Amino acid sequence: MSHIIEGFEGDKCILEVDGKTRNIPRDQVDAGVKVGDVVEWNGSKWVADAEATRQRTEHIRKLMDAVWEEDE
Template identity: 45%
Template sequence: MKGIVDRFEGDYVVIEVNGETQDVEKVKVASGVTTGDVVELIDGIWTKDVEGTEKRSAEIKKLMDSVWED
C-alpha cells in the first residue's frame, strides 16, 4: 500500500491513501519521512519511497513550470 504524507499533527502523521486520509502513529512511520513524501507500508512501518517521491516532485515541478510559463 502506498500513500503521500499530508502533514504531521502531534503524535500522528496524516497520510493520504487512495484519496482518503489516515491518521498514523508516528512510531509507525520511518524516521526521515517528511511532508509530501511518497511512502509505502512495509512490515507495518510507513517507509519513504525515494523513487516515488522523486517522480512526484518532478511531476509537480513540471506542472508548476507550465503554469508560470511566460
C-alpha cells in the first residue's frame, strides 16, 4: 500500500492512501518530506521512502512519454 504526500495546508499534511486522502498533523511528517514523495510510517513519523519515490517518478515519466508519443 503506497502512501503519497499530496500537499500541505497550514498545520495539516494531505496523505493519499489507495486513492483516498486523509489529513494528518504536519508534525507527524519528517521535515524533509515534499509533495509527491512516497512515505512510510517509522513508528513516530512519516518519512520519505527514496527508492519507492524514485520508482513512482520513473513510472509516471514513462506513462507521460507514452502519451506524448501517441500524439505525434
